[in-house]
Amino acid sequence: MSRLREEVQGALRRLSERHGFQRRPGQEQAALIIADAIEGAARATIEAPTGSGKSLAALIPALAHAKSGGRVVIATFTNILAEQYWRKDLPIAMGLFDWPEDEPPKATYLVGRTRYACRLELERRAGTAIAERFLDKAENGTDSEFFSIAQRWQDRRLWREIAVPPACQGRKCTHYRDCFFYRARSAARSAKIVITNHSVFLSDLLVRQSTQGRQDLLGPYDFAILDEGHDFPQAAASAMSYSLNQEVLRQSLEVVQRALDDPSLQRGALKGLIPLAHKRFREGIRAAEEAYQRLGQVAEPGIVAVSPEELLFDPRVGRSQLQSHPSALAEFLDTVIAAYEGFFEALQKLKSARGARSAEEGDDEVFDMLLMYVAEILYQCKRMKEPDAVSLTYLDVEPRLSVNREVIDVGERLRALLEEGPPCAVLAATLTVDGSFQFLSQESGIRAQFEEALPPVFDFERHAALYVPSLDAIPDPSTSRDEDSAPLYYEAVAEQVQRILQTVGGRSLVLFHSRKEMEAVYRIVEERTSLPILMQQSSDAREVGERFRRDIRASLFAVRSFWTGFDAPGETLSCVVLVR
Structure with a gap:
């Protein structure tokens, strides 16, 4: 038996001996598969249904590897689950090992x-x-x-x-x-276990690729574990997509101002050069804002460019294509590209002019950050003008004018990124389609040497009930979201949700895809029931989740961040309502 397997099995044995713990064969199997993948530098995909204990199945082999000096990155789709790993699961897993001199490996938590x-x-x-x-x-x-x-x-x-x-x-x-931030980033580069999210993990891969490995965010590591792996392609699509509007332009001015607002940068060879470069950038952004206003006067919503052209044969794409788009769009993108391209070149010259002392004085870091920031905007704007891979560019006019780039198929790009990086294991409650991992492989670019679909933990036939409203109970949402029909749709959804909450006595997680829809239904239900109802606000996922766990009778109305990775043991969460 290998040393790594021996360590993992020892930790699993100690876990099984803990008071109140219920042995989970699927958890043990997943942990051993990950251990084999780490040891063999191989990729693995593991479908571990809800209740399998994925978090500890990931942490135990990661810590066993760290015990011998290895480094592992664990990434989740949501920050909620990443914090759960960090605050709840990691301390439990740490306590399952005998550490030399009672000194466990360093672990850290990092977000964007x-x-x-x-x-x-x-x-x-x-x-x-x-x-x-x-x-x-x-x-x-x-x-x-x-x-x-x-x-x-x-x-x-x-x-x-x-x-x-x-x-x-x-x-x-x-x-x-x-x-x-820098304290967390520094800790992440030296820690043996890094707990983060998919976005940071992808950013690290993209930085490594764009700099030919000269720069990274997470430092060198041996293995990555991607929990909530079914959402990994979506995280990648979000990371590769982009939206350009007036706020982006104005934020650029603020970012550059704050970064260059240091008199020490303007000594010696740079004296006078930085103010000049900054002035020209401000003029370029001002010209871009003027072009933005001209575009706003003629813009209509719709698709303006696609790659490849075969995408237009898809009825959903073809119907949304603008037959002609205003020359003001090309003028706007050209003006934006000129502003950022000119500033990028100026930054490179400033960095070169600074000379050898730059790195010692810390100036290089300022220029490098600005170069990466400007390069990302520049790359996205060029791809908006000339889409690549499988992507499209479209105009939105509500709630404000924006030019958007959406990457539709990220599989090939992800395959290239992942094959250049260390091996990884992908975990999720649902990864297979008809028992096959092929769809996941196409969507995420992951080609695994180990594939395992673990059996369900719960006896759903005996311990669960499924309720589906009759076909005429709720209007078709695709035709009921205009201003005239939406109130009837929200009323119908609210009636169904209220009946469910009254039947089960609260204790429900009600999940929506749209914040607008959630708020409308909440207002109706909240007025009609005495049961406590919580609603997720823009940025209080952690706090509202804790309140929901504490109040057994409460129900929680929530959106995307609660769809995956949220854990509320016991009676608090007895019913899940999916509004789709």
């Missing part, structure tokens, strides 16, 4: 940079009650911690002002050493 609070911005708001309270209680400095403290909407809107920007002064900032 804009999900951390900026200490410099918090310092500028010193004295305000919410800023002081947050600094006093924050452990990781993340948005979920902030929103668990900020209950009033007046306090919640502060987050947009204090979030870490896409590019900043880096090491030159006075708060660099205690920066929430």
Whole structure:
């Protein structure tokens, strides 16, 4: 028996001996498959139905590998599940091993940079009650911690002002050493276990690819475990898609201003050059905003470009294609590209002009961050003008004018990214179609050497009931969402939801695809029942989830982040309602 398998089996044995623990054969099988994949540097796909204990099945082999010096990245689709791994499951898994000198391997939790609070911005708001309270209680400095403290909407809107920007002064900032984001990123590069989300994992792969391996976000690692793997292609599509509007242009000005707002950058060879480059960038963005206004006067919603052209044979695409699109669109994209391209070239020249002392003084990091930030916008704008792979460009005019790029098929791109990186295991409750992993392979680009579909944990025939409303109970949502018909649709959905809640006594998770739909149904149901009902706000998933777990009679109306990875043991969650 291999050392890794021996460690995993020892941890599983200790887990089975814990008071109140119920042995789960599927959990043991999944953990051993992952151990074999780590040891053989192979890829694995494992369908582990709800209740299998996927989190510990992932953590146990990861920690066993870390015990001998290996590094593993564990990524989930939602931050809710990532935090659950970090706060709840990791401490349990750590306690299943005998660590040399009682010193377990370092583990860390990392999310995207804009999900951390900026200490410099918090310092500028010193004295305000919410800023002081947050600094006093924050452990990781993340948005979920902030929103668990900020209950009033007046306090919640502060987050947009204090979030870490896409590019900043880096090491030159006075708060660099205690920066929430850089502290987490530094810990992630040295930790043996990194718990993150799909978005950060994908960003790391994309940075590695675009820099030919010279830069990365997570440091070198041996193996990755992707939980909620059925959502991985969607995360990739979101990461590769883009929306360009006036807010993006204005945010660029703020990001550049904050990053370059340091007198020390303008010494020596750069004195006078940075203000000139900055001035030209502002002029370029001003010209782009003017072109944006001209486009807004003639724009209509619809598809303006596709790749490959065969996409137009799809009736859904063909119907939405604009037969002619305004020249103002080409003018807008050309102006935006010119602004960012000119600034990108200026940044490269500034970095070169800085000379050898740049890296020592920390200036390189500022320029590198800005170069990556500008390069991403530039790449997306060029792909909007000339789509590549399987993607399309379309115009939206509501709620505001935007030019959008959507990647439809990410399989081939993901295959290239994953084959260049370390091997991985993919876990989820549902991965197969008719018992086959072929669809997952096509969608995600993962070619696995190990494939396993574990049996269900629960006896659904004996312990579950399925209710489906009659065909005439709810109007067809595809034809009922205009302003005239929507109230009737919401009323019908609310009536069904209310009946379910009354029947089961609350204790329900009601899941919606649309926030607008959720809010409309909530308003109706909330007025008609005495049962407590919670509703997920824009950024309080962690806090509202905890309230739902504590109140056994409560029901929770929620959207995307609660569809996967949310755990509420016991009677609290006795019924799931899917509004589709």
